[in-house]
Amino acid sequence: LxxxxxxxxxxxxxxxxxxxxxxxxxxxxxxxxxxxxxxxxxxxxxxxxxxxxxxxxxxxxxxxxxxxxxxxxxxxxxxxxxxxxxxxxxxxxxxxxxxxxxxxxxxxxxxxxxxxxxxxxxIDSTNAEVPGFVTHERDIKPVLEQVFAAARKRIIVASFASHVHRIQQVLDVAAQAGRRAAFVGRSMVRNMGVARELGYLTAPDDLIMDAKALNGVPDDRTVLVCTGSQGEPMAALSRMANRDHQIRIEPGDTVVLASSMIPGNETAINRVINGLTRWGANVVHKENARVHVSGHASAG
Ligand SMILES: [Zn+2]
Incomplete structure (x- = not known):
């Protein structure tokens, strides 16, 4: 494997x-x-x-x-x-x-x-026919910093539940911004627990809280890191977009899709973006900010 x-x-x-x-x-x-x-x-x-x-x-x-x-x-x-x-x-x-x-x-x-x-x-790469080079993962951090600086209420970041380095950067920016973070979605909680335990993900103990405990923290001091970046109907973000989740999107919340749009998932993802926008969220995604870089090499 x-x-x-x-x-x-x-x-x-x-x-x-x-x-x-x-x-x-x-x-x-x-x-x-x-x-x-x-x-x-x-x-x-x-x-x-x-x-x-x-x-x-x-x-x-x-x-x-x-x-x-x-x-x-x-x-x-x-x-x-x-x-x-x-x-x-x-x-x-x-x-x-x-x-x-x-x-x-x-x-x-x-x-x-x-x-x-x-x-x-x-050997294969989904970007085999794309000329040039994939941007560095670490180039996302300044973009996240801008998004965090502009956010006035809650920040919700959706990512693949295995993207340890992406989530590491979200946590680092959260710590800089004085926000506390929680993981939402079963696979996110499980995988980040594993990654933290083995030392692949590092975060100070007081940064990460249980999602329920985060309710007691002011909105402008919180970040939720959740699943559902591909519009999967049962994942946390889709359910938030459908008002079918205990986390209720409120006007002024910022939602970041720090993820790709995998071919075939466009309709589902856009449905989620529309739903979140309808509840008043400011939705940041790879089409309007560089909050994602590919995991697959380009042609060079
Ligand atoms: Zn892979």
């Missing part, structure tokens, strides 16, 4: 229910995110934790792992050497040269492998 994104791990509870003997191989954070999800399905997988630089013989395969940078920490590429040749599977990756955790896509090691010979390269 190259990384912990939902489109890479979401099917595991269903697969493992059929075949609980299949071992899971992945990095520390990837496995922790999966295991937290599997607990909810009462499944305890056989896991093998690996990290960049490791080599493992697994059955007839010899595997070597490489660091890759992506929109979730701890991503790995894997080179699989078989009797028939060597396969390099990059997983999802980008080439941010200034990532928050300083962990770059390890091109020198991949180049060294290339010199030995790669028979099959499995």
């Amino acid at each position: 190259t990384h912990g994104h939902e489109d890479h791990i979401g099917g595991l509870p269903y697969l493992l229910r059929e075949r609980p003997d299949i071992p899971l191989i992945g990095s520390r954070l990837t496995l922790a995110l999966i295991e937290a999800k599997l607990v909810e399905h009462r499944l305890r997988p056989h896991s093998l934790q690996v990290k960049e630089g490791d080599e493992q013989t697994i059955g007839p395969f010899s595997c070597r792992f490489y660091a890759v940078n992506h929109s979730i920490p701890d991503g790995l590429a894997v080179a699989i050497t078989t009797g028939a040749g060597t396969v390099l599977h990059t997983g999802d990756f980008k080439m941010d040269q200034l990532p928050l955790d300083g962990r770059l896509t390890d091109l020198p090691s991949v180049a060294a492998l290339g010199a030995q010979g790669i028979d099959l390269l499995l």
Whole structure:
């Protein structure tokens, strides 16, 4: 498992229910995110934790792992050497040269492998046809600072529940602005708990509160970090837009969609933006501010 994104791990509870003997191989954070999800399905997988630089013989395969940078920490590429040749599977990756955790896509090691010979390269990027380079993740922070400086009431930020570095920046800006933060949405609470416990997400204890406890804090001192950035109907943000959530959007609230608009989700996302706007929220999204950068490398 190259990384912990939902489109890479979401099917595991269903697969493992059929075949609980299949071992899971992945990095520390990837496995922790999966295991937290599997607990909810009462499944305890056989896991093998690996990290960049490791080599493992697994059955007839010899595997070597490489660091890759992506929109979730701890991503790995894997080179699989078989009797028939060597396969390099990059997983999802980008080439941010200034990532928050300083962990770059390890091109020198991949180049060294290339010199030995790669028979099959499995590589893809949703931005493969986009010229240029993806903006640094850390370039979002000044934009968030502007949004926070302009906000007079509550701030609600929706993001993927696994985007640790995006949420780290939201928390950092919240701390600077003297706001307290809470996580809303089951997967957000679960994943950020895991990321914090393992040290991938850092925040002072007094910054993060329980969402219910945040009710006692003045609106202009709060930030809610929630799920639903893709307009998923059951996620927190959609339910807020529909007035079907205990968090009621009020005029003057600022809602930030710090997220992409995944093709196919446009209608659902725009429905959420419309709903939030109708309740009087100021909605900030990637079309009106640079509050998102892609997790996938451009063509260069
Ligand atoms: Zn991914």
